[in-house]
Amino acid sequence: MDWEELFADRVEAIGVSDLDGLFALIEKPEVISFAAGVPCASSYPIDRIKAVVDHTFATDIVQALGYGADRGWSPLREWVAEHVGTVEGLSAGKDNILITSGSLHAFDLISKILISPGDTVLVEEPSYLAAIQTLRSYQAQIVSIPMDDGGVDVGRMEGILNVLKRSRIKPKFFYTISSFQNPTGITLSGERRPRLAELLRSHRVVLVEDNTYGELYFEGEPLPSVSSYMPEGAIYMGTFSKIFAPGVRLGWAVAHPQVIDKMAIGMQCTDQCPNSFTQRIVYEYARRGWIGEQVSRATKIYKRKRDLMLKALKKHLPSEADWTVPRGGFFLWVRLPKDVDTYTMFKPAVEEELVAYAAGSSFYPDRRRTSELRLAYSQVQPELIEEGISRLGRAIEKHRTRPSP
């Protein structure tokens, strides 16, 4: 069978993930990796998780082993509705909630119900790699909106929307990670949030707000979600991966019931229903108030790691380099001198200096070469951070003095 000739058009549109070979390279234990955006395993309170698993066996195990409702288990939907009301100021009831197999699954369902091939979607530049890939899988035209340290540039966005309007292009939605963005760590400023909502509303563009990292803030108070300024036109996404654990594969979407109904039909065509077993575990854990306590413990760990990384960057990176200072989340974004290509530097950095990062090009829809890179401080052990960054410094130095191939 000649499979290549059988694959659907969208397969070519998706392309191959740059991270594919990357993860194979960095599996060696001697590599210090700032590549993957994963939670710190030492933040998992194993005894408490064991307690809620035992509780599920004692109370509800037969249902936990069976199929569930496509929209998710009702008690968990109710908990999420209340939770987003408290932490995001979103007024939501159970009918506004869909539980998904992680927030990327929510993004897949949103794309499924909104994007026809050729439709235009706006994203931040740079943006989350897997979201870009998902948009490609629906053959969206991706238009990037520039950011600065205050988040997406609302003025330039207005200009872009007007240009699109003159070409009669009506974007389906704008995808934003509004706080502690992946990959940059940047947070959309409080002042821009209502302006962004107003702009989207006036152009009748849906907001898709991904707040994966929003609860992990190190200082100050969290900002109101952009969705809270335009709830009628927003789809909001969250996940248990960062406030509990990713292995349970559970996230959520908050939207108008009309949207949730369509997403539920999408669920019937993908996973059928979210995981019954882990939904009960997470619900009981949340019901006991343990999520808040875990978040507060984890946040302290992440803040300490961020601080160690900021200090090490100052010490070991060339003076022309600069970087974002995230006020929460997992990532910071480093801008190196223009003569550095972080894509070609990657392999020697891993193989010779034993340090890994995520090259900036992965996060641009046009895959452009850049002198930028993403560092995740979330997972790496604190005592390895300075050593890892000093290795990165050496890798940069070597790269800059090496003759171009």
Next chain:
Amino acid sequence: MDWEELFADRVEAIGVSDLDGLFALIEKPEVISFAAGVPCASSYPIDRIKAVVDHTFATDIVQALGYGADRGWSPLREWVAEHVGTVEGLSAGKDNILITSGSLHAFDLISKILISPGDTVLVEEPSYLAAIQTLRSYQAQIVSIPMDDGGVDVGRMEGILNVLKRSRIKPKFFYTISSFQNPTGITLSGERRPRLAELLRSHRVVLVEDNTYGELYFEGEPLPSVSSYMPEGAIYMGTFSKIFAPGVRLGWAVAHPQVIDKMAIGMQCTDQCPNSFTQRIVYEYARRGWIGEQVSRATKIYKRKRDLMLKALKKHLPSEADWTVPRGGFFLWVRLPKDVDTYTMFKPAVEEELVAYAAGSSFYPDRRRTSELRLAYSQVQPELIEEGISRLGRAIEKHRTRPSP
């Protein structure tokens, strides 16, 4: 926001599931429901499941709570490769295996990588409702192949393939549930299996074989999978939902590594990775040999229920009715006298006679009204089966004497 005008074309193509309202109606405890194809909960050996959960906590809990590989956890992939070798005669290694969030998720990924809008896909008539919906979500042209009691009619299929060929239509794949089919309970005969493989090979049509129910056989020996006659052009799907429990949301696909690679990219755009926690539970359970023991115990339960149902049907259904006699699985298919419309009969059957079934129309891609219905004997308690079928008999009688609306 006017959401209706924003939805993608595929949303209209999917339409609304007939089962939507159905499940709301049948939730009342006094209804005896033969509607849903779900496993018998009393077949779950809770103590053993608890033991493997405890084992996971004792050995591997941090990894169980983390992200996993997009293709699935290596030990489980290896177990599945060996398992399909043993039970299906498929020669597979780890690289041929993708773990998914249930077999429908495997079907979604297969559709994602193979179907461009307008592509033609062949299915059995009738076929699995959720698979039909998934095909609609990819805007496939669905062509149905008639079945008889020996399974899909290979001769008529050849005729249809030749007609399509003259119109230069090249179907992407043929989707079959080869054993104890959903919804009919019919098994493709041993004699037809190599003929079907030969026909598909000669027309260069991919086989997508769903063997969700194949291990649950009541008598005789299981037949070799159709895939084993054409491994180079087949994608085979299985699931832990029926041999372990659906709540863990785990299934698998077996295919050429080139196909698995593309499906893994699809995984990166949907669930990111299958559930790390439940993969470890299922693996340890399987490794201890407990799946085989559970299947053998569950099969005895299902056989007994099937026999009770066959007996009750003979006693309570009109003499002009007939039905399939499944040799395994969850379902049988009832053909009632032509003046019965099982779709309009449904509501009064549930509300007045307190019995539920799945109307035949749900399983036809053209949603035609039929006098057929699907009965699942898998879940209902044995002592309720005769009472349920006698209620069905009364509902039919009432329906036939009631003046048409």
